[in-house]
Amino acid sequence: MFQFKILKQSKKSKARIGEIKTPHGKIITPAFIPVATLGVIKGGLDFRDLELTKTQCQIVNTFHFLDLNRAEEVKKFGGLHKFFKFQKPIFTDSGGFQIFSLGKGAELGLGKIGSIFPENNIQKKKEGGKLVKRITQKGILFRSPRDGREIYLTPELSAQTQIKLGADFIYLLDICGSPLDDLKTAKKEMELSHWWFERFLRIKIPPTQQVFGIIQGGIYKELRKTSTQFVNNLPVFGIAIGGALGKSKNDMYKTISFVNRYIDWQRPHHLLGIGDLEVLEKIIKLGIDLFDCALPTRIARHGTALTFKGYFNILKNQYKSNFEPIEKDCKCFTCQNYSIAQLNFLFKAKEQLAGRLLTIHNLYFLETQLEKIREKIEMGKL
Ligand SMILES: [Zn+2]
Structure with a gap:
């Protein structure tokens, strides 16, 4: 039902053309995954508009479905594809990115890399966002950005919600750290993410869905190495490079190049949250097959x-x-x-x-x- 095939490998760089087979058709990689936050791409586009764009797939944010408490209805209707009449491959993220975007990212005015918020704008302020109340061994306690109620996201809840939504590709719950995290914090976040990955994978996932693992470790080489080897050993279809990517685009390229020494090249690689036109060619040369970003639509x-x-x-x-x-x-x-x-x-x-x-x-x-x-x-x- 699912398959990743490398059709052409560049001899000059790590760039490659691939084909991902899914029950909802093929994705030819390198491919861009537009962000469809709540199932639709913002800007008032319906499924016919999307046919005009050559878009091959889309990624939906699980956290916002939890926030609205609507995953159950989507399931009853037959999943995201039916609910939004989008018959191409769909990805759902795990909610881990919101630990950053509603937490340290919001509090410190940071992006995942310097290109969104240039490094000279990075000023260390008091850490910890108001919407992320607590991160414990068990999970993350959020305050809803919509109505202030508490949402306790655990790896199990992330998996169950993503199963209800029924996307082709789902993501393990990780802690997306900040580019300002010190080694000790980044290590703690990585270890906790790894523990959450194991718990997530204990949930039975239907054969119509495949999982992406996420490499953590921030900008720290020893952590990236450990995490890459850990994720390589998980029974996952694809591998995402997640977490903080440093303070500049250069830091990001360095992080990817380092991860490349250890990553499994037989599986598709997804660079999470990056899809700026300016970096496209460079990240593809570094072997990235998939990338998502809200920037082009925003x-x-x-x-x-x-x-x-x-x-x-x-x-x-x-x-x-x-x-x-x-x-x-x-x-x-x-x-x-x-x-x-x-x-x-x-x-x-x-x-x-x-x-x-x-x-x-x-x-x-x-x-x-x-x-x-x-x-x-x-x-x-x-
Ligand atoms: Zn045009």
């Missing part, structure tokens, strides 16, 4: 387009009479039908259509960039 809703020249802010007044498409060579629905001036108008008028059209462009554009990268690998040029 910036679209705020008026920024992805282009060959980088980020393009459509909101500037000078564009109100620019009747060219965002990219002349882009074949997306938006570029084929709308000009920059029209998009600029729709954003200024606060029409919801604006965010939807730009999200379609950004997703499509990213997919075409990936196609080019896959072509380069195919021709032995990457």
